[in-house]
Amino acid sequence: MLMAINILAIESSCDETAAAVCADGRILSNVIANQTVHAQYGGVVPELASRAHMQNIVPVVDSAIKRSGVTLQEINAIAFTKAPGLIGSLLVGSQFAKSLALSLNVPLIGVHHMQAHVLANLIDEPRPEFPFLCLTVSGGHTQIVKCDSPYQLTVIGETMDDAAGEAFDKSAKLLGLPYPGGPLIDNYASKGNASRFSFPEPQIPGLNFSFSGLKTAILYFIRDNEQKDSNFLRNNINDICASIQKRIVSILLNKLKRAAEETGITEICVAGGVSANSGLRTSLTEMGMRNGWKTYIPAFQYCTDNAAMIAITGYYKFLNEEFDELDVKISARSEW
Ligand code: KG4
Ligand code: ZN
Numbered sequence: 001m002l003m004a005i006n007i008l009a010i011e012s013s014c015d016e017t018a019a020a021v022c023a024d025g026r027i028l029s030n031v032i033a034n035q036t037v038h039a040q041y042g043g044v045v046p047e048l049a050s051r052a053h054m055q056n057i058v059p060v061v062d063s064a065i066k067r068s069g070v071t072l073q074e075i076n077a078i079a080f081t082k083a084p085g086l087i088g089s090l091l092v093g094s095q096f097a098k099s100l101a102l103s104l105n106v107p108l109i110g111v112h113h114m115q116a117h118v119l120a121n122l123i124d125e126p127r128p129e130f131p132f133l134c135l136t137v138s139g140g141h142t143q144i145v146k147c148d149s150p151y152q153l154t155v156i157g158e159t160m161d162d163a164a165g166e167a168f169d170k171s172a173k174l175l176g177l178p179y180p181g182g183p184l185i186d187n188y189a190s191k192g193n194a195s196r197f198s199f200p201e202p203q204i205p206g207l208n209f210s211f212s213g214l215k216t217a218i219l220y221f222i223r224d225n226e227q228k229d230s231n232f233l234r235n236n237i238n239d240i241c242a243s244i245q246k247r248i249v250s251i252l253l254n255k256l257k258r259a260a261e262e263t264g265i266t267e268i269c270v271a272g273g274v275s276a277n278s279g280l281r282t283s284l285t286e287m288g289m290r291n292g293w294k295t296y297i298p299a300f301q302y303c304t305d306n307a308a309m310i311a312i313t314g315y316y317k318f319l320n321e322e323f324d325e326l327d328v329k330i331s332a333r334s335e336w
Helices: 046-068 087-104 113-122 164-174 182-189 212-228 232-263 278-291 308-319
Strands: 006-011 016-023 026-034 077-083 108-112 132-137 142-149 152-158 267-271 294-296
Touching: 006 046, 006 087, 006 308, 016 046, 016 308, 026 046, 026 308, 046 087, 077 087, 077 113, 077 308, 087 108, 108 113, 108 308, 113 132, 113 142, 113 267, 113 308, 132 232, 142 232, 152 232, 164 182, 164 212, 164 232, 182 232, 182 278, 212 232, 232 278, 267 278, 278 294
Parallel strands: 006 077, 077 108, 132 267, 267 294
Antiparallel strands: 006 016, 016 026, 132 142, 142 152
16 A cells, blocks of 8 residues: 655744644644734734744644644655745744754755645645636735646736735724734624725726725724714724725725636635635625636635645645755745
8 A cells, every 4th residue: 555645834934833734635633823922012023923933833743743643753744834924933933844854854845835825725625626816815915826737826916015914904903903803804894884985996907906095095084084973983893894894805806807807717716814704705706606717715724824735735845846955945025
């Protein structure tokens, strides 16, 4: 009997310490330690993130190994996030991965976090067929990626300023909500009337996005209305959130529709933390039905930052023998 290819993956690019094990591309364990320390600061504090990774990494990897039922000696390669991310955070994960690969004498596979978000769509059935388009929407990035194979991914559109997750989080901050505000806006929006208030849709050429104008519009909208009625925000929070969410979603989906038209591709995926947004999920499904697309969204635990997506990407790289040397560099930058 052929032995399975077992990959241990480590993700530490931002404020989650995560580890996963996959066997022939099947996820056996997926462990995440979230860092709560940042909430009081209204955003991720890089130095605190690095320190928390240092505390979390051993127990998280240990737990991923134990839950997988695979022993360390049966691991065939170590995959880790090499870019993009907070440099101190990447450093903890990469040094740990390098040390473990060295001590187990197995190859090392550096993985690009944004590619991994896209390939999260290959974890579970039903899987998209190639070529597919992926709208990757996270706290740090907003991209439309054309995927011709697991190895041929091309960014065909991206944000020129804020990422979609930032647009949610910054809007939430303007509404006085704690960080990260995306899920809170989603929650309030589910009880609100999305047609009550109208926010502008930026006119950006091509397949690129911009969210900075929306942020400014929200700022003035709140200021003007609060001047007239100091309870405006409190009394209208559901409708405001629903209206903001509707606009962010329409900015994203109008460009995705255009990308589908321009490329003729009808296999359409979404990835990244913002794909957890219920407004985006519903509107994508509706748009897909209207346009004859097949749409795919990874399971929730594979949408937000996780190591399972690093494991599946590592698995495909293993099959293609794309290994890295021990001196492979990490990078904060997002170039592919
Ligand atoms: O992919 P992710 O977990 O981390 C990054 O790589 O950035 O994405 C985190 C982002 C945050 O901005 C968070 O507010 C947003 O995803 N997010 C949501 C929802 N869940 C997470 N935004 C809107 N609605 C949600 N339900
Ligand atoms: Zn991410």
